[in-house]
Amino acid sequence: MSPDEFEAALRGIGAERYHILHPFHHLLHNGKLSKGQVQAWALNRYYYQANIPAKDASLLARLPTTALRREWRRRIEDHDGDGTQPGGVERWLALTDGLGLDRDYVTSLRGLLPGTRFAVDAYVHFVRERSVLEAIASSLTEMFSTNIIQQRVAGMLRNYDFVSEATLAYFNPRLTQAPQDVDFALAYVKQHADTREKQEQCLAALRFKCDLLWAQLDALHLAYVEPRLVPPGAFRP
Numbered sequence: 001m002s003p004d005e006f007e008a009a010l011r012g013i014g015a016e017r018y019h020i021l022h023p024f025h026h027l028l029h030n031g032k033l034s035k036g037q038v039q040a041w042a043l044n045r046y047y048y049q050a051n052i053p054a055k056d057a058s059l060l061a062r063l064p065t066t067a068l069r070r071e072w073r074r075r076i077e078d079h080d081g082d083g084t085q086p087g088g089v090e091r092w093l094a095l096t097d098g099l100g101l102d103r104d105y106v107t108s109l110r111g112l113l114p115g116t117r118f119a120v121d122a123y124v125h126f127v128r129e130r131s132v133l134e135a136i137a138s139s140l141t142e143m144f145s146t147n148i149i150q151q152r153v154a155g156m157l158r159n160y161d162f163v164s165e166a167t168l169a170y171f172n173p174r175l176t177q178a179p180q181d182v183d184f185a186l187a188y189v190k191q192h193a194d195t196r197e198k199q200e201q202c203l204a205a206l207r208f209k210c211d212l213l214w215a216q217l218d219a220l221h222l223a224y225v226e227p228r229l230v231p232p233g234a235f236r237p
């Protein structure tokens, strides 16, 4: 594949299987969930947010050049903050606070769904164990995230009286951070996937990532929408 055909194949994966297509997101964005169901989403997604800088740190350690490490260090600061500005993890907790969840309960992970834990852990392990190229390719779902974030923020503000601009403030910086992440990661992947085999590995990494995002929503849907099979110990609204 030429680099442009390869990029088109990557984008095709998003069109086919990005979590914007999941029924749980349709319900969330269109105001069809109760406050308790929205709380369950925010509580579970905290685990994803909290693990993003951990997966980025494990990749950073394996990057071979100063320029690459500096670029990846920026991602860690986006999520962990720099000590003066709150990072994404802290801003996610502002969202769970705003929804009325107890912060200690959220961060204790006691209410987490097992499906969320397994899916997020699979991402961290994938990035730790696969090649640098596959690890960077797996971040490319961010190519599709601007769209879903705009849809989510507009939909939730319109449809729920228990969310506000302040509660959803997590998402604003993502609208500039994600395109910056993607510019770098996509250029890297297009340059370094210089054989058909490496291109296929990148496509598989992106499919894997879409699947683990999808699996997180499956877990939420089964527990909190239908058939409401809440696993032992998991959050009960």
Ligand SMILES: O=C(O)c1cc(C(=O)O)c2c(n1)C(=O)C(=O)c1cc(C(=O)O)[nH]c1-2
Pocket: 052, 088, 138, 139, 140, 141, 142, 144, 145, 148, 149, 174, 213
């Ligand atoms: O709201 C979303 O639907 C969404 C999706 C994704 C994604 O596609 O992985 C990320 C985020 N948000 C996000 O906020 C974020 O910080 C992030 C980091 C990464 C990554 O793989 O490194 N994905 C995402």
